[in-house]
Amino acid sequence: MTEERKISMAVIRRLPRYYRYLGELLDNGVTKISSRELSEKMKVTASQIRQDLNNFGGFGQQGYGYNVEYLHKEIGKILGLENTHSMIIVGVGNLGQALANYTSFEKRGFNLIGLFDVNPRLVGMSIRGIEVLDIDKMEEFVKEHKVDIAILTMPKTKVKETAENLAKWGVRGLWNFSPVDLFVPDGVQVENVHLSHSLMTLAYRINECEGE
Amino acid sequence: MTEERKISMAVIRRLPRYYRYLGELLDNGVTKISSRELSEKMKVTASQIRQDLNNFGGFGQQGYGYNVEYLHKEIGKILGLENTHSMIIVGVGNLGQALANYTSFEKRGFNLIGLFDVNPRLVGMSIRGIEVLDIDKMEEFVKEHKVDIAILTMPKTKVKETAENLAKWGVRGLWNFSPVDLFVPDGVQVENVHLSHSLMTLAYRINECEGE
DNA sequence: TAGATTGTTAATCGATTAACAATC
DNA sequence: TAGATTGTTAATCGATTAACAATC
Numbered sequence A, B: 001m002t003e004e005r006k007i008s009m010a011v012i013r014r015l016p017r018y019y020r021y022l023g024e025l026l027d028n029g030v031t032k033i034s035s036r037e038l039s040e041k042m043k044v045t046a047s048q049i050r051q052d053l054n055n056f057g058g059f060g061q062q063g064y065g066y067n068v069e070y071l072h073k074e075i076g077k078i079l080g081l082e083n084t085h086s087m088i089i090v091g092v093g094n095l096g097q098a099l100a101n102y103t104s105f106e107k108r109g110f111n112l113i114g115l116f117d118v119n120p121r122l123v124g125m126s127i128r129g130i131e132v133l134d135i136d137k138m139e140e141f142v143k144e145h146k147v148d149i150a151i152l153t154m155p156k157t158k159v160k161e162t163a164e165n166l167a168k169w170g171v172r173g174l175w176n177f178s179p180v181d182l183f184v185p186d187g188v189q190v191e192n193v194h195l196s197h198s199l200m201t202l203a204y205r206i207n208e209c210e211g212e
Numbered sequence C, D: 001t002a003g004a005t006t007g008t009t010a011a012t013c014g015a016t017t018a019a020c021a022a023t024c
Helices: A009-027 A035-042 A046-054 A068-079 A094-101 A135-144 A156-168 A195-208 B009-027 B035-042 B046-054 B068-079 B094-101 B135-144 B156-168 B195-208
Strands: A065-067 A085-090 A110-117 A130-134 A149-152 A173-176 A189-192 B065-067 B085-090 B110-117 B130-134 B149-152 B173-176 B189-192
Touching (some): A009 A035, A065 A068, A085 A094, A130 A135, A149 A156, A173 B195, A195 B149, A195 B189, B009 B046, B009 B068, B035 B065, B094 B110, B149 B156
Parallel strands (some): A173 A189, B085 B149
16 A cells, blocks of 8 residues: 555544534534634634645535535545444453443444453453453454454553553554553554543643633 | 743643653662653653753753652642642543542542432442432532532533533533533633544554555 | 635744753 | 763754635
């Protein structure tokens, strides 16, 4: 596959937001929108919207604007939402269970196919029809099923080793919820959700803006 | 308070990571570190570390480097971690419960003091000694207790209204887990955790890097 | 056609990196 | 003092915004 140009992460991270807004417009029966109108709703510049979209092609029409349904669909394609993705959860504690119970991921084609934990109390339990397996069974499972994404919601002590193994066994995406930085081989993508970092930056801003 | 200069969010978002690494060094008994050594560990440039830190003052010593304990403590102060912060959770579903059970926030001074939900089945239940109250009691509670941060883990339909109310009642930080953009008055800080966005960007990268 | 709005180039702004004088 | 490393200025790089020609 010949990539024309590397798209910056700043752009990529804005795409889901565009996708969400366009979805809402679609639900409200809006058929067309200009970059200016969308920019006012989203509180960004129209220039940025047009630049962002033109990284991927010309989706609009001069003098008219953008067809909402078409643009929504195209951004979905860019994000890879026309494919389904299979996921497993490694670590079925509080957070793992919460994510396992999320049904909205499925709507976007993210299907949960496996749950793993070391805790014998959890093994054998089922969440939404999926049985929690012992972590010893994970290698076999991953090699047998095509696993696109592993959700890492386990204690941080074992994350590094687990991530290395999963990468070795062919998992291409790691959604990491541990406060640990994973350095994995090329070709494996890591997306971190550092809740404690997020909370700390909120604390900073609260303290900074005291008395504003 | 006279702010000298506006610090960019890019810098702020790196601070928790510095804080974490320095904490680890501290635990390992490391007493001093140079920006170069730290940069190698963290895979960032030494220049960036020095620039970032010098936004807040000179914490190092020429020819020596940085004292790990001192720097760790100072970054903690910058992030506001020497203060405690009181938090409530609004919406005690799967994710709300998971966050309520997190004990690690407490270690950093983030104390949970209230839980609220509309669901009569959840009201009256206790998590870690905190009773879930009916959402009708929230206004009174917030006005009586000093609430710094509200964690919004409720269905998205009610988030906008709830956020506006909480802001009105004096809550200064909103940690928002709903796929909704909140536009609140100045002085109220919003930190979004858009899990679905995070997952979509991971999907994009997996698809993009196919065959790499 | 005239008006509107895109796609795209150019200008600006901000963030990152490099370089080096200051100094421990 | 000599060596090391910071703090800080200058250079570069990238991202955002502005402007406008293309065109529907």
